Amino acid sequence: MRVVVVGGGAAGVFCAGLVAGGGNECILLEKNERIGKKLYITGKGRCNVTHYCTARDFLDGVVTNAKFLTSAIYQFPPQSTIDFLESHGVPTKVERGDRVFPVSDKANDIISAFEKFARSNGVQIKLNTSVKDIVVEDGKIVGVKTNNEFIPCDRVVVATGGKSYSSTGSTGDGYAFAKKLGHNIIEPKPALSALIVDGVDGLAGLSLKNVTAMAIVDGKSIDSHFGEMLFTHDGLSGPIILTLSSLINRYYEGGKFISQVKVSIDLKPALDEEQLDKRLLRDFSSTPNAAIKNVLSALCPKSLIPIILSQARITPTLAVNSVTKAQRAKLLNTVKHLTFDVKDMARLDFAIVTKGGVDVSQINPKTMESKLIKGLYFVGEVLDVDAYTGGYNVQIALATANCAAKACLE
Numbered sequence: 034m035r036v037v038v039v040g041g042g043a044a045g046v047f048c049a050g051l052v053a054g055g056g057n058e059c060i061l062l063e064k065n066e067r068i069g070k071k072l073y074i075t076g077k078g079r080c081n082v083t084h085y086c087t088a089r090d091f092l093d094g095v096v097t098n099a100k101f102l103t104s105a106i107y108q109f110p111p112q113s114t115i116d117f118l119e120s121h122g123v124p125t126k127v128e129r130g131d132r133v134f135p136v137s138d139k140a141n142d143i144i145s146a147f148e149k150f151a152r153s154n155g156v157q158i159k160l161n162t163s164v165k166d167i168v169v170e171d172g173k174i175v176g177v178k179t180n181n182e183f184i185p186c187d188r189v190v191v192a193t194g195g196k197s198y199s200s201t202g203s204t205g206d207g208y209a210f211a212k213k214l215g216h217n218i219i220e221p222k223p224a225l226s227a228l229i230v231d232g233v234d235g236l237a238g239l240s241l242k243n244v245t246a247m248a249i250v251d252g253k254s255i256d257s258h259f260g261e262m263l264f265t266h267d268g269l270s271g272p273i274i275l276t277l278s279s280l281i282n283r284y285y286e287g288g289k290f291i292s293q294v295k296v297s298i299d300l301k302p303a304l305d306e307e308q309l310d311k312r313l314l315r316d317f318s319s320t321p322n323a324a325i326k327n328v329l330s331a332l333c334p335k336s337l338i339p340i341i342l343s344q345a346r347i348t349p350t351l352a353v354n355s356v357t358k359a360q361r362a363k364l365l366n367t368v369k370h371l372t373f374d375v376k377d378m379a380r381l382d383f384a385i386v387t388k389g390g391v392d393v394s395q396i397n398p399k400t401m402e403s404k405l406i407k408g409l410y411f412v413g414e415v416l417d418v419d420a421y422t423g424g425y426n427v428q429i430a431l432a433t434a435n436c437a438a439k440a441c442l443e
């Protein structure tokens with residue numbers, strides 16, 4: 034039995050190594066000059082390779098199609114990733130938020146371990162080889178056409194990734210293969226993505242810690258997260274914003290929002306309005322003649338003050354002893370609910386993961402085999418699955434790869 038795996042990312046390399054390790058001939062085709070280009074940039078070059086938790090808890094971190102992933106994650110839970118890496122010379126450590134990294138802090142060590150695993154099991158890795166077509170005759174896999182040859186095979190595993198960070202090779206080719214072979218493609222959208230908002234002039238680079246960001250859709254709060262966020266030159270980013278974006282994108286279709294979306298930031302979540310009012314009064318009374326814009330710097334970052342005062346409709350030069358009770362109430366409310374209209378999501382190419390892809394209702398969740406074409410499998414980000422930050426997405430790539438590899442060995 035000859036298996037061709039298309040795509041040398043986490044999913045493809047792991048799958049190929051398992052298939053060859055089980056005794057089947059396996060050819061891995063990667064269009065780049067090396068494998069694992071995306072893995073190299075994961076976790077800011079450190080690769081947050083999985084999330085330290087049980088299979089059950091892992092599924093809570095999956096945003097799209099957690100039910101579909103249940104079997105895959107139970108078959109290959111986070112501990113299996115840790116065990117695999119440890120037994121292949123990559124000790125791991127667990128950091129804040131149950132994020133698992135290699136002890137060396139080098140994504141490259143993870144890529145090398147996977148590559149060594151694949152090569153030592155006998156996988157034939159063909160680099161600079163772009164698959165152009167998957168050939169099916171009478172409903173059966175016949176082979177793949179690459180940029181320079183036809184490779185006959187019995188099974189094909191498509192591990193071509195999503196459509197974000199296309200410079201790493203993930204250009205959405207797998208969607209075209211799947212579509213041509215009759216599969217439904219759920220619209221690819223940005224997930225774990227920055228949000229474009231108005232009114233952030235002068236804030237680029239400002240990072241806020243210990244704040245709560247809430248997503249409001251058509252006037253209703255849909256989710257909120259506590260932690261760290263960042264202002265960019267045209268919007269909001271950072272961990273809690275990325276997390277919110279993976280739910281906000283449900284209201285994003287055809288490149289625009291279909292609902293009114295806002296993000297409201299509580300700059301002082303540890304204080305209720307009464308405590309905050311007392312704090313303000315204390316600050317005001319210590320310098321009664323000072324301009325409010327100067328007094329507020331004790332409460333929040335300087336660069337945020339013009340925006341807070343503008344949203345509270347208070348003149349920045351107003352002396353604090355002239356601030357009325359109503360103005361103070363408005364100010365308090367703004368500090369607890371600094372609100373930005375979300376105009377757009379960052380381009381799909383800049384998203385950490387792609388939501389959408391091959392419709393999982395046409396895929397067997399135990400084997401990742403297409404329900405339409407025997408011997409055709411889809412693994413990793415090419416599927417319509419996505420999860421929060423924290424090591425979930427690489428784990429999904431490995432777990433789905435494990436399912437397909439096992440099935441190819443049956």
Ligand SMILES: Cc1cc2nc3c(=O)[nH]c(=O)nc-3n(C[C@H](O)[C@H](O)[C@H](O)COP(=O)(O)OP(=O)(O)OC[C@H]3O[C@@H](n4cnc5c(N)ncnc54)[C@H](O)[C@@H]3O)c2cc1C
Nearest residue numbers: 040042043044064075076081164194202413414424426427
């Ligand atoms: C900046 C960034 C940081 C991230 N950090 C993390 C993190 O720390 N933890 C985490 O869990 N997730 C992280 N992710 C997400 C994670 O990297 C991906 O979800 C995961 O790597 C997907 O693996 P994959 O194997 O499915 O696809 P990919 O890694 O995208 O691999 C697909 C491969 O297929 C190849 N290919 C595509 N088309 C063809 C073709 N026609 N012929 C031949 N080869 C082809 C591509 O060149 C590519 O090498 C991050 C993503 C980004 C962009």
